[in-house]
Amino acid sequence: METRTDLWTRRTGETHTVPPRLRLASTGTLKYGLPVREVLGVSTLADAELVAGAAGLDRIVQRLNVMEVPDVLAWVKPNELLLTTGYPLRNRPEALGHLVTGLNERGVAALAVKPGAYLDELPKEMLARADRLGFPLIQLPEHVGFDDILNQVLTDILNRQAAILARTEEVHRALVQIVLAGGGLPEVTAELAELLDGAVLALDGDERVLAGAGSAADLKTLELWLERHHGLGLHGDRVVVPVAAAGEDHGLIAAYFPGRELSDTEVGILERAATVAALVVTKQQAVAAVESKYRADFLRDVLAGRAGDAERVVAHCAGFGWDLARPVAVIVASPDLESDGSAVPVRQPDSAKHAQERLAAAWAAAVRRRDRDAAVAAFAHEVVAVVGLPAEGTLADLVAGLVREVSTAEGLEFTTGVSRPAPGPATLPEAYDQAGKAVRVGRQLHGPGETAHFDALGVYRLLSLVDDSAELHAFVAETLGDLAGDADPEAADLRRTLQVLLETNLNVAETARRLHFHYNTLRYRIGKLERMLGPFTEDPHLQLNVNLALRVLRMRGI
Structure with missing residues (x-):
């Protein structure tokens, strides 16, 4: 049996026989077994x-079975070594070729x-087909019993699997002790x-590097390879295993061993390391969640004016x-958000909670790259950043x-609001209110995905400062009368005509062109509007x- 120098030989000086081959499934689960050549x-x-199929000697044997019935194909499993005397097909040797397929x-x-008792020799067609498929075909000597083969091969697999x-x-256990x-x-x-x-x-x-160890050159090679392409499992002198817990993907562990293949023991160690x-990661996430909530709660108090005097706020935030x-x-x-509460996707659907988490993490990372002293926190339905004014x-x-x-x-699609510059902590509550109003007004006026600066809202900025919404609604009802409601389609149509007319500074020809109306039709509509509202074309007030x-009507819902 072959011996190999691996982790334990280097650490202890001991040599041992090669453990059974391992293969990483697509989920990262290790599969133990012996290649046919070792069997x-x-x-x-x-x-x-x-006698045939030498190209398949690296196929993995994980279990053994004995063929006792002609329709054995319904009972076999992958990675089996199937033993037979040919008895079930003794009267149909021509079926052996199809059996191989x-x-x-x-x-x-x-x-x-095992030929002899029921088969004089293996058919040439069977041998040829096994060679074409790379399917190992083994001829057993007459003196070997199936029970001996079963016992020895299975015992060998299980014993060496236990050693691994x-x-x-x-x-x-050593890695757990480190943690x-x-x-x-x-x-x-x-x-x-x-x-x-x-x-x-x-x-x-997201395949961002959290930690690494090894020579700088090897780490760089591994990073570049991961950027181009990788899949879970063995890739020559590289291996990638998943880091997962409770059905949630937490990342990957990737390793690079220039010029050599990993021993089976080392692959097993990497998979155990992924569990550690x-x-x-889950411990760090729990700690980070508590810290993040504490930071967010304090920033919320600062923006609400409940955190104390400016000196205390500055000192606490410095921590x-x-x-x-x-x-x-x-x-x-x-x-x-859509009407069902899910995030408006640009590339894929997302739940509101997950969208909020992703948005918060992305904003924190982007802001930190530009301003390491900025405050970033996730609130219930928004992400808030307090950033320094740029030097350039x-x-x-x-x-x-x-x-x-x-x-x-x-x-993800999100609406952004920006406050006026705030000179110090005392003005932060006002600045936060301005940014929130910019979000609401910007979304209402321009739709989702817009960025609105409070200073650029124009007259809407003044209207948003009116705290008594009932007074605003009363003003709309008194001024527009029947045109203020949405129940009557004709009222909404006339309101659209009025809006375009005012936007063109009462230019009848331009308004008719924009609305695709005949000039006389528009003159009739203007007369109807003046009967409802008064002589607005002549009275500037x-x-x-x-x-x-x-x-104000356009700001409905703000």
Whole structure:
């Protein structure tokens, strides 16, 4: 049996026989077994002969079965070594060729036949077909019993599988101790890189590098390879395993071992390390959630004016890494929701809660890259950032860059509101109110996905400062009368005519062109509007009132 130098040999100086081959399934689950070539090396098969299908010697044997019925294809399983005397097909030797095809299609590892009692020899068609398919066909000697083969091969697989599990369990306990002692992903990856003598990276669910260990050149090579293409499993001298817990994907562990393949034990260790990494990530997420809530609660108090005097606010925020002693602006980003509460998608559907989490993480990352002293927190239905005024460029340029980066990265649609500059903590509640109003007015006027600056809202800024909405509604009803309601389609149509007429500064010809009306039709409509509203075409004060009422009506729901 072959021996191999691997992790345990390097650490202990001991050598041991090669453990059974492992294969990573698409989910990362390890599959244990022996290649057919190693099965042929056990003592009970010393006199067995491979008569066809040599190209399939690397097929994995995980279980054994004995063919006792002619319709065995209904009972076989993948990765089986099937044993037979040919008795079920003794009267139909021509069916053996079709049997090989059927077994190959069902993923059987190999077929071992003992001729003599029921088959004088294996048909040439059977041998030819096995060679074409790369399906190993083994001829057994007459003196070997099936029970001996079953016992020895299964015992060999199980014993060596147990040895692998024992070794990987020992390393798993060591990695868990690192975590229990307060270590995180940097310590786990460092231990793995030392044990496996390679480069190891831990990545989050978005495949951003969280930690890494190994030589700088090997880490760079591994990162570049991951950017281009990868899939779970073994890739020559590289391996990728998933980090998952409770059915949730937390990221990946990738490893690179230049110029050599991993031993089976080392692959098992990496998979156990992925479990430990999931423990680290979930612990960090729990801690981060508590810290994030505490930060958000304090920032909410600051923006509501409940956090105390300016000196206390500045000192407390400094502990979070926030600098609020400088001129700042408040930015509010609010996800645009469908009527069912789901986020308006740019690329894919999303729940409101998940959209909020993704939006908060993306805004925090984008803001931190531009201003490390900014405060960013997620509230119930919005993300709030308090950023310093840029030393170069304008606030509008800064916000446009943030919106562009977040919307491109996350594929979500959101409306953004920006306050006036705030000189200090005492003016932050007012600035937060301005940013919130900019969001609401901007979404109402321009639809979802817009960015609105409070200073650029014009007359809508003044209207939004009126706290008594009932008074605004009364003003609309008094000025527009029957035109204020939406129940009558004719009223809505006349209101549209009035809006365009005022936008063109009472230019009848231009209004008729925009609305595709005949000139005389529009003159008739203007007469009807004046009978309902009064002589607004001649009275500038009435015209101003009508214009304001239309704008208040447009802000309905704000």
